[in-house]
Amino acid sequence: LRGEFIEVMYGSYLYNLMKSLKKTFDPQAVFNKGKIVDTPLMNTYLRYEVGIESPDYKTYFDFSAQGGWLRAIEQCNGSGDCRKGIVFGGTMCPSFRATGEEKDVTRGRANILRELLTRPRSKKVFNQKEILEALDLCLSCKACKSECPSNVDMSRYKAEFLQHHFDSVLFPPFRTVMVANMAAVERFGSFFPKLYNFFATNHFTSSLIKEIVGFTQKRELPRIMENSVEKYIKQSKMPGKGKKVYLFLDEFTKYNDGATGIAFVKLMIALGYDVVVPEHFESGRAALSKGMIKCAREFARKNVGLLKDIVSSDAPLVGIEPSAILSFRDEYPDLVGEDLKVEALALAKNTFLYDEFIMREVDAGRISSESFTDKSLNIKLHGHCHQKAIVTTEFSRKMLSLPVNYKVEVLSTGCCGMAGSFGYEKEHYDLSMRIGEQSLFPAVRSAGDDVVIAAPGFSCRQQIKDGTGKIALHPVEILLRALKSWNIYCKN
Ligand code: SF4
Ligand code: SF4
Incomplete structure (x- = not known):
């Protein structure tokens, strides 16, 4: 970029020596053409041309904080941190780590979106196949939202684009x-x-x-669990000490994994909390992951409307499935519309993931290690991508360390590769397993039989089972079993 100033800095004599050196060893200018000598002026290849207006797209998400959707996409400064390999840790960007292709990395996606939304090659802006191809392998893991130095949030841009795409076709797939x-x-x-x-x-x-x-034959379809969390709560006697928790009974816990939901309820009751499932709708996470924003927005608006007047700091909303409960904090405030934004932000402040809530109560002196066993246990924790991006795995690590002799190792395992339905989709199955094989599967396989694998994500646990044959537990199940009172009344 600053090549045009080299002659000014070194003087013509040295600059001409550099030129003749280059000509001697690289007469055809094959290597790094125009980098040191004969460089173009720094304003030769500008992204924008004078007088060309950027289109201003009407969006479903509120991008006003970034100055609009295109401005948000332009936050990518090209640093290439998203191209870092597995050895550097972190999660960003799992699709690139698996394919090594620039179009499958956050930067490549941002560049394609920016270029083709600013200067569309087709009148059908939202049908441009180059964009659809670039977004296809994005797992919406949100790692870029927290690990990219410019906080490029490709998961959101992808959802926004896909909804416009669906608006422009007769039917979504x-x-x-x-x-x-x-x-x-x-x-x-x-x-x-x-x-x-x-x-x-x-x-x-x-x-x-x-x-x-269009799902792979290599995975089992999720089954519906017959043990209902709501039924369990109805049969249970609450402690009635005035400490109330509103459980957001997400769609995965409600239909596919009632046992984990019941484990959370048992744990809370044992620790002296009244658990109430308030009237609410599903989180809309599945719709968001597929770009069906209109559908997700309906759920978001209904949930904010139903919960805004009952959830408070003293009676917070708590969820155990990271991707579902964190929608309240990450997407809802920018999705519900101006008329509900203030309420959505207030609700988000009192919405917690299970581990944040428990550690908040520990800090307030209402929960302590006293309630838990002093037996030893080794735990390896695989964090959920959205948990890592929006909260941190630190709360889960601290929560699982409440039993004083539990040793918790947070695995540096990146994305599991499942990402909701992504790993079920037949054309994505192989990539999904390759991503799991990069770090998660080897880490789980190498854990001894006496080590417990913890994973708060429903999809992560499914992926661990499919990829290694091992069963991972939700952290609340592990903590429930660590209660001193576990033998007395928690086994039923
Ligand atoms: S997406 Fe983020 S990390 Fe990747 S090049 Fe752009 S600014 Fe850098
Ligand atoms: S959401 Fe995940 S897969 Fe998609 S671009 Fe960001 S880091 Fe990559």
């Missing part, structure tokens, strides 16, 4: 609609769980369903 509405399908299935599970597990019917939807 069938699989997209199915995944975005998975909770509705499972709600229906929960009325006939045995029948639903028969179709989901029978070799012939499940193969047919996977084929029709």
Whole structure:
């Protein structure tokens, strides 16, 4: 960039020597053409031309803090930190780490979006296949949101683009609609769980369903759990000491993993809290991950409307599935619209992931190590990508260290590769497993049989099972089993 000043700095004599040296060893200027000698003026290749206006797209997310969607995309300064390899730790960018292609890294995606949204090559701006291809392998892990020095939030830009794309076609793809509405399908299935599970597990019917939807045959479809968290709460006697927790019963815990939800309820009751599941809708996470923002916005608006007047600092909203509960903090305030933004921000302040809440209570002196065993246990913790990007795994590490002799190692394992439905999609399955194989699977396989693997993400636990055959536990299950009172009343 500053090559034009080399002659000024070194003088013509030295500069001409450099030129003749270059000509002698590289007469065709094959290597680094125009880098040191014969460089173009620094304003030769500017991104913007004078007098050309950038389009101003109307967006679903509120990008006003960044000056608009295009300005947000332009936050990428090209530093290339997103091209760092696994040895440097962190998560960004899992798709690039697997393919090594510039188009599959945050910077490549930002450049393609910026260029083709500023100077579209087609009248159908949101149908440009170069953009769709570049976004295809983005796992929406949000690692770039926290690890990129400019906080480029590709997950959000991808969702924004896809919704505009769906607006410009007759119908979104069938699989997209199915995944975005998975909770509705499972709600229906929960009325006939045995029948639903028969179709989901029978070799012939499940193969047919996977084929029709476009899922890989190499994974099992999630089953509907018959142990309902709500039913358990109804049967339970709450301590009634005035310490209330509103549990956000996300769609994964509600339909697929009731056991983990019940473990959280048991833990809270044992620690003296009343657990209430308030009326609410699903989080909209699945819709967001597929770019169905309009659908997700409806859920966000309904949830903010239902919860804004009951959730407070004394009675916070707590969730155990990171991707679902953290939507309240990350996406909702910029999604609900101006009329609910203040309420969404206030709600976000009193919304916590399970580990943040428990450590907040520890700091307030309401929970202590006294309640837990002094037996030893080694735990390896794989953090959820959204947890790492929006909160930190530090709260989970501290929470699992409440039993004084528990040793917790936070694994440097990046993204698991599942990312909701991504790892189920047949064209993405191989990449999903390759990402898991980069660091997570070897770390889990090398753990001894006496080591417990902890993973708060439902998808991460599924990926660990599919990739290594090992069972990972949600941290709240581990903490529940560490209660001194576990033997007395927690086994039922
Ligand atoms: S996306 Fe972020 S990390 Fe990657 S090049 Fe741009 S600014 Fe740097
Ligand atoms: S969201 Fe994840 S996969 Fe997508 S660009 Fe960012 S780091 Fe890469």
